[in-house]
Amino acid sequence: xxxxxxxxxxxxxxxxxxxxxxxxxxxxxxxxxxxxxxxxxxxxxxxxxxxxxxxxxxxxxxxxxxxxxxxxxxxxxxxxxxxxxxxxxxxxxxxxxxxxxxxxxxxxxxxxxxxxxxxxxxxxxxxxxxxxxxxxxxxxxxxxxxxxxxxxxxxxxxxxxxxxxxxxxxxxxxxxxxxxxxxxxxxxxxxxxxxxxxxxxxxxxxxxxxxxxxxxxxxxxxxxxxxxxxxxxxxxxxxxxxxxxxxxxxxxxxxxxxxxxxxxxxxxxxxxxxxxxxxxxxxxxxxxxxxxxxxxxxxxxxxxxxxxxxxxxxxxxxxxxxxxxxxxxxxxxxxxxxxxxxxxxxxxxxxxxxxxxxxxxxxxxxxxxxxxxxxxxxxxxxxxxxxxxxxxxxxxxxxxxxxxxxxxxxxxxxxxxxxxxxxxxxxxxxxxxxxxxxxxxxxxxxxxxxxxxxxxxxxxxxxxxxxxxxxxx
Numbered sequence: 001x002x003x004x005x006x007x008x009x010x011x012x013x014x015x016x017x018x019x020x021x022x023x024x025x026x027x028x029x030x031x032x033x034x035x036x037x038x039x040x041x042x043x044x045x046x047x048x049x050x051x052x053x054x055x056x057x058x059x060x061x062x063x064x065x066x067x068x069x070x071x072x073x074x075x076x077x078x079x080x081x082x083x084x085x086x087x088x089x090x091x092x093x094x095x096x097x098x099x100x101x102x103x104x105x106x107x108x109x110x111x112x113x114x115x116x117x118x119x120x121x122x123x124x125x126x127x128x129x130x131x132x133x134x135x136x137x138x139x140x141x142x143x144x145x146x147x148x149x150x151x152x153x154x155x156x157x158x159x160x161x162x163x164x165x166x167x168x169x170x171x172x173x174x175x176x177x178x179x180x181x182x183x184x185x186x187x188x189x190x191x192x193x194x195x196x197x198x199x200x201x202x203x204x205x206x207x208x209x210x211x212x213x214x215x216x217x218x219x220x221x222x223x224x225x226x227x228x229x230x231x232x233x234x235x236x237x238x239x240x241x242x243x244x245x246x247x248x249x250x251x252x253x254x255x256x257x258x259x260x261x262x263x264x265x266x267x268x269x270x271x272x273x274x275x276x277x278x279x280x281x282x283x284x285x286x287x288x289x290x291x292x293x294x295x296x297x298x299x300x301x302x303x304x305x306x307x308x309x310x311x312x313x314x315x316x317x318x319x320x321x322x323x324x325x326x327x328x329x330x331x332x333x334x335x336x337x338x339x340x341x342x343x344x345x346x347x348x349x350x351x352x353x354x355x356x357x358x359x360x361x362x363x364x365x366x367x368x369x370x371x372x373x374x375x376x377x378x379x380x381x382x383x384x385x386x387x388x389x390x391x392x393x394x395x396x397x398x399x400x401x402x403x404x405x406x407x408x409x410x411x412x413x414x415x416x417x418x419x420x421x422x423x424x425x426x427x428x429x430x431x432x433x434x435x436x437x438x439x440x441x442x443x444x445x446x447x448x449x450x451x452x453x454x455x456x457x458x459x460x461x462x463x464x465x466x467x468x469x470x471x472x473x
Contacts, residue, residue: 043181043182043183043230043231044087044088044183044319044320045085045086045087045088045181045182045183045184045318045320046085046086046179046180046181046182047083047084047085047086047179047180047182047184047228047236047237048082048083048084048174048175048176048177048178048179048180049081049082049083049084049175049178049228049236049237049274050081050082050084050171050172050174050175050178051079051080051081051082051171051274052079052080052081052167052170052171053077053078053079054078054079054080054098054099054100054137054164054167055074055077055078055254056071056137056160056254058156058159058160059071059153059156060137060138060153060156060157060160061137061138061147061153061157062101062134062135062136062137062138062252062254063100063101063102063134063136063137063138063139063142063143064101064102064134064143064146064247065134065146065250066143066146066352066444067146067147068147068148068150069252070252071137071252071253071254072251072252072253073253073254074253074254074255075253075254075255075293076254076255076256076260076261076264077254078098078099078100078133078136078137078254078255078256078260079098079099079256079260079263080096080097080098080099080100080164080167080168080171081096081097081098081171081274081276082094082095082096082097082171082172082174082175083095083097083175083228083237083239083276084172084175084176084178084179085184085322085383086179086322087320087321087322088320088321089320089321089322091322091323091324092121092125092176092322093125093126093127093322093324093381094115094121094125094126094127094172094175094176095127095129095239095276095278095389096126096127096128096129096168096171096172097129097130097131097239097276097277097278098128098129098130098131099130099131099133099136099256099259099260100130100131100132100133100136100137100139101130101132101133101134101136101137101138101139101142101143101421102130102132102139102142102143102417102421103128103130103139103142103419103420103421104139104140104141104142104420104421105419105420105422106140106141107139107140107142107161107164107165108128108419108420110165111126111128111165111168111169112126112128114165114169115169115172118169118173119172119173119176121172122326123326124324124325124326124379125324126172127379127381127389127391127415127418127419128168128418128419129278129279129391129415129417129418129419130279130417130418130421131246131256131257131259131260131277131278131279131417132245132246132279132282132395132417132421133246133255133256133257133259133260134245134246134247134249134250134257135246135249135251135253135254135255135256135257136254136256137160137254138157138160139157139160139161139164140157140158140161141446142421143421143444143445143446144359144446145352145353145355145356145359145443145444145446146352146444148351148355149355180230181230181231182228182229182230182231182236183228183229183231183317183318184226184227184228184229184317184318184383184384184387185226185227185229185315185316185317185318186224186225186226186227186315186316186318186386186387186411187224187225187310187311187313187314187315187316188222188223188224188225188310189222189223189224189225189306189307189309189310190221190222190223190306191221191223191242191302191303191305191306192221192302193244193258193287193288193298193299193302193303194219194220194221194242194243194244194282194285194286194287195215195217195219195285195286195287195288196215196216196217196218196219196284196285196398197245197284197285197286197288198217198284198430198433198435198436198437199215199216199217200215200216200217200288202286202288202289202290205288205289206288206289209289217284218398218399218402219243219285219398220243220280220281220285220398220401220402220405221243222242222243222280222405223240223241223242223303223306223307223310224240224241224280224413225238225239225240225307225310225311225315226238226239226240226318226387227239227311227315234272235270235272235273236272236273236274237273237274237275237276238266238270238273238274238275238276238307238311239276239277239278240262240275240276240277240278240303240307240310241277241278241279241280241413241415242259242277242279242280242282242303243279243280243281243282243285243398243401243416244258244279244282244285244286244287245282245283245285245286245287246258246259246260246279246287247286247287247290248287248290248291248292248295248296248299249290249291249293249296250291255296257296258287258296258299258300258303259277259279259300259303260300261296261297261299261300261301261304262275262277262299262300262301262303262304262307263275263276263277264300265300265301265304266304266307266308269304269308275307278413278415278417279415279416279417280401280413280414280415280416281392281396281397281398281399281400281401281414281415281416282395282398282416282417283394283395283396283397283398283416283424283425283437284397284398284430284437285398287299316386316411317386318383318384318386318387319384319385319386320384321382321383321384321385322381322382322383323381323382323470323471323472324379324380324381324382324471325379325380325467325468325470325471326377326378326379326380326467327378327463327466327467328375328376328377328378329375329376329378329459329460329462329463330373330374330375330376330459331373331374331375331376331452331453331456331459331460332372332373332452332453332455332456332459333372333373333374333442333447333448333449333451333452333453334449334450334451334452334453334454335449335450335451336370336371336372336448336449337360337370337443337448337449337450339361339364342357342360342361342364343357343361345357346358346361352443352444353443356443356444356446359446360448370448370449371448374422374447376392376393376394376420376422376425376459376460377391377392377393377418377419377420378390378391378392378393378460378463378464378467379391379392379418379419379467380464380467380468380470380471381471382468382471382472386411387411387413388408388411388412388413388468388471388472389413389415390404390408390412390413390414390415390464390467390468391415391418391419392414392415392416392418392425392460392464393416393417393418393419393420393421393422393425394416394417394420394421394422394423394424394425395416395417395421395422395423395424395425395437396414396416396417396425397424397425397426397427397430397437397438399427399429399430399457400414400416400425400427400457400460401414401416403427403461404464407465408468421445422445422447423441423442423444423445423447423452424436424437424438424441425452425456425460426438426452426456426457427457428454428456428457428458431452431454431456431457432454439451
């Protein structure tokens with residue numbers, strides 16, 4: 001695992017060559033696009049695609065895992081990408097995908113405000129997603145108490161975050177400027193490397209797999225796919241999703257984890273195409289086994305193959321029509337932390353918890369009051385009659401995807417990790433069970449409480465149903 005960057009690069013190139021040699025022959029995406037062009041000469045959408053490298057050029061620490069991790073190189077660049085859509089009535093929406101671990105509210109709010117000022121885009125028209133990649137950089141105050149406080153590092157994070165706000169706004173502007181006739185098509189695939197980490201002990205998984213013993217717990221192995229094709233049959237973009245943490249790797253090298261490898265493989269196989277990944281609801285799902293570059297490449301290849309298999313089948317055209325709805329719903333804390341509780345934690349053996357207590361006590365001393373609720377972003381986008389995109393903030397567990405897909409039917413995508421990296425978002429089942437995703441760990445995310453109230457799923461589901469009704473009227 002502690003191999004040199006050069007050694008990793010060598011392994012990556014060998015693996016990539018091997019995967020390329022075993023991939024499907026011919027350009028499936030090109031074949032499908034040509035068929036679509038023959039069947040549908042008139043494009044019913046406009047689409048614009050843009051991309052930008054976001055690999056830090058300074059020593060911003062890698063995000064996640066609750067420790068200081070200074071970068072030591074890169075396996076491949078990190079990316080942010082944007083897909084702008086416009087229907088036949090001129091209604092617009094922009095989906096942003098990125099290799100960030102988490103975009104905090106203090107950053108995304110700035111982006112949304114500037115996009116409104118520059119391009120007249122309302123909040124309902126923008127969905128800012130992040131893959132939750134743990135080999136990506138820190139941003140703003142996301143997971144602020146995870147890391148030791150070092151003035152130089154805080155300045156680097158501030159500067160990098162400011163740059164990313166600027167670059168995101170420019171990226172969206174570029175995508176909008178490239179709006180041109182296109183057709184959209186959609187389909188579903190499957191791949192199986194995601195494992196419910198709550199129900200399967202990580203150390204046991206390799207042996208269980210080797211013995212053919214079924215793993216347990218809810219999962220969502222669906223790979224939803226949407227393609228963007230120009231009227232001449234030229235493929236422009238492929239958007240795809242999967243419900244799984246990008247935590248195959250835990251080293252200190254810039255990398256997009258399995259989504260990064262999947263996107264690279266698809267783009268290498270289909271020159272000129274932009275591959276875009278969204279994490280659906282992978283809050284309680286891990287790629288297991290893990291911790292090796294070869295496994296990361298393997299999972300990326302499995303995901304890319306799942307996308308290719310979708311492209312090899314007839315895809316469903318997406319009719320024109322864009323209806324958008326957005327709302328912030330207040331999620332209640334079970335109990336707001338008290339001054340006495342915080343004071344007792346100042347010398348806690350858990351350094352993260354002690355930093356959290358110290359920071360929150362300073363806020364109280366400054367006269368702040370802690371809110372009893374947190375605003376949670378929810379989107380509903382209806383594309384034609386064929387696709388429904390539900391976008392939800394933070395680390396949603398898989399129950400949300402399984403529930404909403406069952407309730408709203410075929411063509412439903414349920415995306416987590418949108419707009420704000422708040423915390424884990426448990427379902428009622430996970431909340432009742434407790435444990436890491438459903439228990440008293442909100443302090444890790446800087447929230448002024450240990451736990452959400454037990455009605456969290458009810459509040460979210462009621463808002464989702466209200467928004468879906470709006471876009472389906």
